[in-house]
Amino acid sequence: MPVPTAPTEPRIADLAERARFVRTETLRLTRIAGAGHYSAVFSCAELLAVLYYSQLRIDPTRPDWTDRDRFVMSKGHAAIGLYPLLADLGYFDPSELDSYTRLGSPFGDHPDMKRIPGIDFSSGSLGHGLSICVGMALAGRMSGLDYRSYCLLGDGELAEGQIWEAAMAASHFRLGNIVAIVDANQLGIDGFVRDIMAAEPIDARFAAFGWQTRRVDGHDIGALLELFAGLPAEPHGPPQLIVADTVKGRGSARMELNPDWHVGNLAGADYDDVMAELEAGLRPREAE
């Protein structure tokens, strides 16, 4: 079971490698399907790596452990980035991923809790995940268990009304055992979230709903480790929200903040080019 420790250079390097693995595996699996959500995974690769290799209290040998932390990928279309991590952690054999999206495969574009060990809830219809976490958190409280329920949301997803129903409930019931993370990658399908239906200021909006909020560079592993280590252990306190500022498509120059790549397919030399780019690891963006 991973235990959070102070961020150190080797630790950060190790997690960066895991994030790189998330991106390259996403490329490989998408090629099997012929189309996929590259860029929505690339924005949360560091988040997934830090959560699964450092933060979550999980035991891959006991996927049904009652006191495990729950993780709900409300932006379920990023599941293709989660599957390789679960395989790497030992929830199932990595070779099973070769069936990705084939007829009858457990592994579709959206995660299936019935068929994939390590998936705590099936998702795909945006806007549901935070309500799921409210239910899990209430259940944990009723059962006297101290697990946390983590939810990964998209920023475009915040236009779904049910998110705010759940946000009200989480603060009303003082569910300090919920940690919601918004992967604020700035893009929806039709363009920038700020143009489609503005979600910002996300932190101020959740704060007005009674949440304790933090904002962080979602690609900065050291900052993420520090932030997660500093989360209060107050199960009856305010629910916790993290706005992770990210770049949709991060890691591939052609995809970064490019709405054309919400769903795509890389073929031939394009595939090789992007794979080489991802294998080289993240480089600073020009604007940074």
Add this chain to the structure above:
Amino acid sequence: MSTQAQDQSEIFNGTANVGLRDARSVDGTDTRAIPAFVFGEELAEIAEHDPRVVVLTADLGRSNRATDFGARHPDRFVNVGIAEKNMITVAAGMASCGYVPFAATFGSFAALLGAEQIRTDCAYPNLPVRIVGHHSGMSMGFYGTSHHSLEDLGMMRCIADLVVVCATDANHLRALLRASMDHPGAMYIRLGRGRDPQVYNVVPDIEIGRAETVRDGTDLTIIATGSEVHPALDAAERLATDGISTRVVDMFTVSPIDRAAILDAARRTGAILTVEEGNVTGGLGTAVAECLFEAGEHVRFRRHGVPDEHVPVGPPAALYAHYRLD
């Protein structure tokens, strides 16, 4: 205040139950026999020995008497406010952690507003969530179409891995709630008029998916569900005076439907009439028709219910008379 007076005060306190006023004056139904009103009480009893039971409501706890549960088990009672979609998905989250949540609201809001949450979060993951749609059909009377639930049977029965049942009366609801504890997947439990007169003298021994023949006959079978079983029995009684022997089948499980009971009735009586408090498109009658035609049983057949239209405003009793469902 006497217990009975308290009951009445509570009935008329919730706007949901105003429609019951005229109903009571018509048939004088004992409030304790109203299915919606044994819901919280029965679950509170079950919860005494089953720690999995939790009850959720969306600011209708007084109407559906979930408060009776909350008074005895406050730590397992959740009121999410007027947020039905959230309620259903929260229930699914709790079910994924080992609980058996009963999420109750008006049928219109449960099944129509919450349809996607029921399908995606409850039925698809095969979780033991019980969606309780009460005051369904047109029992909300003059509250109008926004509060009527005439489409719920048709909508719910086309969701895979969702059991759809209707409570016939108070005793039957108790039986349904008890039986539901053994079902591993999701269920939609429909409570009809909210004042259904007694069909079962005692809590019946039921099996989900198995129809109950509540009256035997040889000339005609009326297949009814929920609030229409008692009127079907009344009709059978009247037909008997005309020399027509009528079988009445309580098809309380609308999905998966009891095909054997339908085909047996068809072969033994040669004529079938279905009766439901809902739009005839897609509901019980459609389910029975599918079964008959696919089996090649060409019997005389009619569906009775609400035609494919929005019903007018009116007191419930007047609406039932208008559609000849009384």
